[in-house]
Amino acid sequence: MSVNRRWKLKKRPVGDLAPGDLELVSEAVPTPGPGQILIRNIYLSLDPTNRIWMSDMDQYMPPVEIGDVMRGGTIGVVEASNNPGFKPGDIVQPFDMGWQDYVVSNGAQKLQVGPDLPILAYMGGLGMTAITAYFGLLDIGKPKPGETVVVSAAAGAVGSIVGQIAKLKGCHVVGLAGSDDKCKWVVDELGFDACINYRTENVLEALRRECPKGIDVYFENVGGEILDAVLTLINLEARIPVCGLISTYNADGPVPGPYMFRNILMKRALLKGFIVIDYFPRIAEFFADMPGWLASGQIKWKVDVRQGLENAPVVLQDLFTGGNTGKLVVQIGPEP
Amino acid sequence: MSVNRRWKLKKRPVGDLAPGDLELVSEAVPTPGPGQILIRNIYLSLDPTNRIWMSDMDQYMPPVEIGDVMRGGTIGVVEASNNPGFKPGDIVQPFDMGWQDYVVSNGAQKLQVGPDLPILAYMGGLGMTAITAYFGLLDIGKPKPGETVVVSAAAGAVGSIVGQIAKLKGCHVVGLAGSDDKCKWVVDELGFDACINYRTENVLEALRRECPKGIDVYFENVGGEILDAVLTLINLEARIPVCGLISTYNADGPVPGPYMFRNILMKRALLKGFIVIDYFPRIAEFFADMPGWLASGQIKWKVDVRQGLENAPVVLQDLFTGGNTGKLVVQIGPEP
Numbered sequence: 001m002s003v004n005r006r007w008k009l010k011k012r013p014v015g016d017l018a019p020g021d022l023e024l025v026s027e028a029v030p031t032p033g034p035g036q037i038l039i040r041n042i043y044l045s046l047d048p049t050n051r052i053w054m055s056d057m058d059q060y061m062p063p064v065e066i067g068d069v070m071r072g073g074t075i076g077v078v079e080a081s082n083n084p085g086f087k088p089g090d091i092v093q094p095f096d097m098g099w100q101d102y103v104v105s106n107g108a109q110k111l112q113v114g115p116d117l118p119i120l121a122y123m124g125g126l127g128m129t130a131i132t133a134y135f136g137l138l139d140i141g142k143p144k145p146g147e148t149v150v151v152s153a154a155a156g157a158v159g160s161i162v163g164q165i166a167k168l169k170g171c172h173v174v175g176l177a178g179s180d181d182k183c184k185w186v187v188d189e190l191g192f193d194a195c196i197n198y199r200t201e202n203v204l205e206a207l208r209r210e211c212p213k214g215i216d217v218y219f220e221n222v223g224g225e226i227l228d229a230v231l232t233l234i235n236l237e238a239r240i241p242v243c244g245l246i247s248t249y250n251a252d253g254p255v256p257g258p259y260m261f262r263n264i265l266m267k268r269a270l271l272k273g274f275i276v277i278d279y280f281p282r283i284a285e286f287f288a289d290m291p292g293w294l295a296s297g298q299i300k301w302k303v304d305v306r307q308g309l310e311n312a313p314v315v316l317q318d319l320f321t322g323g324n325t326g327k328l329v330v331q332i333g334p335e336p
Numbered sequence: 337m338s339v340n341r342r343w344k345l346k347k348r349p350v351g352d353l354a355p356g357d358l359e360l361v362s363e364a365v366p367t368p369g370p371g372q373i374l375i376r377n378i379y380l381s382l383d384p385t386n387r388i389w390m391s392d393m394d395q396y397m398p399p400v401e402i403g404d405v406m407r408g409g410t411i412g413v414v415e416a417s418n419n420p421g422f423k424p425g426d427i428v429q430p431f432d433m434g435w436q437d438y439v440v441s442n443g444a445q446k447l448q449v450g451p452d453l454p455i456l457a458y459m460g461g462l463g464m465t466a467i468t469a470y471f472g473l474l475d476i477g478k479p480k481p482g483e484t485v486v487v488s489a490a491a492g493a494v495g496s497i498v499g500q501i502a503k504l505k506g507c508h509v510v511g512l513a514g515s516d517d518k519c520k521w522v523v524d525e526l527g528f529d530a531c532i533n534y535r536t537e538n539v540l541e542a543l544r545r546e547c548p549k550g551i552d553v554y555f556e557n558v559g560g561e562i563l564d565a566v567l568t569l570i571n572l573e574a575r576i577p578v579c580g581l582i583s584t585y586n587a588d589g590p591v592p593g594p595y596m597f598r599n600i601l602m603k604r605a606l607l608k609g610f611i612v613i614d615y616f617p618r619i620a621e622f623f624a625d626m627p628g629w630l631a632s633g634q635i636k637w638k639v640d641v642r643q644g645l646e647n648a649p650v651v652l653q654d655l656f657t658g659g660n661t662g663k664l665v666v667q668i669g670p671e672p
Contacts, residue, residue, distance in 0.1 A: 052602075058568075059602050223597070232394075242601045257593020261559070265578045265609040266388075266395050273601040 004029045005309055007070045007099035013054055015252040016320070021054070022070060022099075022313050030104040038080040039094050039103050043123055044309065044330040045073035046316050047157075048221075048246040055249075060275055069098040072312075075111065075122055076103070077336045086110070089336060091119055099312050101332060123329050125161070125294045125301035126287075128276050132243060133161035134286050135279040137219055138169075140241035140272045145170030147216035148235075150207065152226050154195055155182035156319075157327035158243060162219045163192045164299045171217070174210045176203070176226055178322035185325060190300060199322075204229040220271075223247045223255075231260035234267045242273040250320055302326030340365045341645055343406045343435035349390055351588040352656070357390070358406060358435075358649050366440040374416040375430050375439050379459055380645065380666040381409035382652050383493075384557075387585040396611055406435040408648075411447065411458055413672045422446070425672060427455055435648055437668060459665050461497070461630045461637035464612050468579060469497035470622050471615040473555055474505075476577035476608045481506030483552035484571075486543065488562050490531055491518035492655075493663035494579060498555045499528045500635045507553070510546045512539070512562055514658035521661060526636060535658075540565040556607075559583045559591075567596035570603045578609040586656055638662030 003026040010023040032038045053064045053071050064071050074097055078090040086092070092108035113119050117126075124130065136158075143149050149166040153159040154175025163186065166173045175186045175195040183195035196206040207215070207229055214235040220227060223245030234240075248255045264271060279286075293299040304324045306315045309332045318324045339362040346359040368374045389400045389407050400407050410433055414426040422428070428444035449455050453462075460466065472494075479485050485502040489495040490511025499522065502509045511522045511531040519531035532542040543551070543565055550571040556563060559581030570576075584591045600607060615622075629635040640660045642651045645668045654660045 057602070058599065060572075060604065236396075245598050245601055248598060254595040255598070256595055257597030259590040259592055261593030261597075262581050262584060262591070263394065263609075264607055265581055266393070268396065268609040268611060268614060269607075270609075271600055271605075271607040273599075273604040273606075275604060278604060 002029060003027065004100055004102040006101075007309070007312060009054060009064045009066055009068055009070055011066065012056060013051070013250075016250050017051065017054070017313060017317060019313075024310060029102050032080055032082050032104045035083050036104050036106055037078050037083050037086045037092075037108065039076040039092060039105055039108060040079050041074040041076040041094075041101060041103065041332045042119065042335055043075045043305075044099060044312060044332055045123055045128065046312065046319060046328045046330060047073070047129070048244050048249060048319050050316055051249045051320070069100055070312075071097055072099050073097050073128060074103075074332070075119060078108075083107075091336075093122070099309065101309060119335055120303050120305070120329070121294070121301075124157075124303045124327050125299060126290060127157075127327065129157035129327055130161045130290060130301065131279065131283065131286050132276040133158045133219075134165060134290065135276070135282070136241040136243050136274055137162050137165050137217070139279070140270075140274060141166075141217040141219060141239050143169045143171045143217050146172070148172045148174065148211045148213055149217040149219065150174045150176070150211065150215050150230055151192075151219045151221075152176045153221035153244070153246065154186045154192065155325045156221065159219065159221055160186065160190055160326060161299065161301065164190050166217070167191050167193075168293070168298060172211075172213070174207070176222075182322075182325055198226060204232060207233055217241075219243060221246060228258045228260050231258050231263045231269075234263060234269055236267050238267055238269040240269060240271045242271055246320065303329050305329045305331050307331050338365060339363065340436055340438040342437075343645070343648060345390060345400045345402055345404055345406055347402065348392060349387070349586075352586050353387065353390070353649060353653060355649075360646060365438050368416055368418050368440045371419050372440050372442055373414050373419050373422045373428075373444065375412040375428060375441055375444060376415050377410040377412040377430075377437060377439065377668045378455065378671055379411045379641075380435060380648060380668055381459055381464070382648065382655060382664045382666060383409070383465070384580050384582040384585060384655050386652055387656070391585075406648075407433055408435050409433050409464060410439075410668070411455060412439070412444075414444075419443075427672075429458070435645065437645060455671055456639050456641070456665070457630070457637075460493075460639045460663050461635060462626060463493075463663065465493035465663055466497045466626060466637065467615065467619065467622050468612040469494045469555075470501060470626065471612070471618070472577040472579050472610055473498050473501050473553070475615070476606075476610060477502075477553040477555060477575050479505045479507045479553050482508070484508045484510065484547045484549055485553040485555065486510045486512070486547065486551050486566055487528075487555045487557075488512045489557035489580070489582065490522045490528065491661045492557065495555065495557055496522065496526055496662060497635065497637065500526050501629075502553070503527050503529075504629070504634060508547075508549070510543070512558075518658075518661055534562060540568060543569055553577075555579060557582060559594075564594045564596050567594050567599045567605075570599060570605055572603050574603055574605040576605060576607045578607055582656065639665050641665045641667050643667050
């Protein structure tokens, strides 16, 4: 390729992302300056938070500005280097993340890959979403053996890992997902004790059935009605890591909080919002545990890889309609 | 008095407490059995949680059953004792709390009173509401010098103590109260940096003005619109002890949670519901600090004493309309 295709934010979406909100432009492949490296992106991570970054709501990172390249996590290969720390062929995560073919970067994190560790592991079991699952569950949720842990978006990149770690910790684990196929995967392949299809079941009744001892930990990915049903059933001193509220990200206008908010008081529950970067100083804990869990097969991961940078906006929408299972990734170009 | 007047719950209130929800009955003064004591109640504590106990919502203690004496904290004097641990004249907090003249009790907590320590101190600066303020602020809120602490119901029994402790800890303290007189008391007498009259000011604008560095700790007593305004302005890693949600207790039907609920995620905030009994194992910490703070005048307390057990239901309503300043107490009978 001799051009650098780049998705730029043309206007802020209202409600669902729509054609014309992002614009695909072709520019020249940039040339690295002194100390810089040229990276060709291979994989693009698509995450619910991408939709937050497109909006100008008060948020945890600066929003993407109109006219800027859309932000998004990537893994790429070094094509040219003016930096002694990198050589062509290195597999890296650039610090300058974006929906584009190429990026000139002042730095990047080098990834160890090889026959036993595919590049895609860094989008799956060793990726940001797995790190998110690990710290959110263990540091905030603090699950104890015998407790009941409920996970929403259980077939998603974060939820699928959360539930498996909770099983490792000896908990009764109940997932929520949006199709019978997803629920089957979550129970049969990942080992959850149960999974509720929130599209076809009454969530409150189903949670009552699957959580006969109440709910001690709820790993929150979605918000909305599921949060309300969970709050109705939480036990005293329940812990709720708030990782995402995807059901509200496309809302155009104010969204009411949970009607059972009072149970935070009545049950003396803890809620704590967090994002993965909060835990980067403790990343060694994750890498002490997770590679072994992956190698032993105790934790399984799945990536849902779609082809073509040009399709990224359409693929992103699958996160909001439930069209993906596991970590949603767009392949921008071939692995070396 | 030769009769024992007792307020019994006749039916569960719908919305505001109404005449006929409680019924005042006269019974014989009971006789203590072996090991028991007869207590004549002097003061009755009226608290927002009384309204919760009248309802059958899922709550942190069993609700008061229809036909039972209304539950409420009291301080009384021992009139007769078949227990070697107590003698007539002892000032006690009975374990069997209720809206009534007399109670036969299997036990009680003895209180140290004397010329320097009036009985009413145990409803004020050394009472349950002060213990609530102390642990909620310090254990959950964890205020650091220079941080901004916002307190709702700032002229109330809990809020008035919270703000003063936050000042002791070197914080910028902003209260919210329902009248100019209350705000004046909170600022002039208690030393808050500012107080917002939420009935006459736009709360969000006023909080923006009084909290130019954002909000680090919000001590939640009320819920509703004030919580929404605060959530709009919280800083990263804000802490929100959830002590009460009084604006919602009289609601007849579902109450939406805060519209800015998403900021719990965006600002990685912590919310934690709690009640004072959670901290009884650590009560020594309170008694290590508070008596000195009271003696030195660093912490001031106020009781709002109304006369007559027969008036308790009407007086209780003042908590919901803002009719009290400081701790609301009903005097049932004379001090010995």
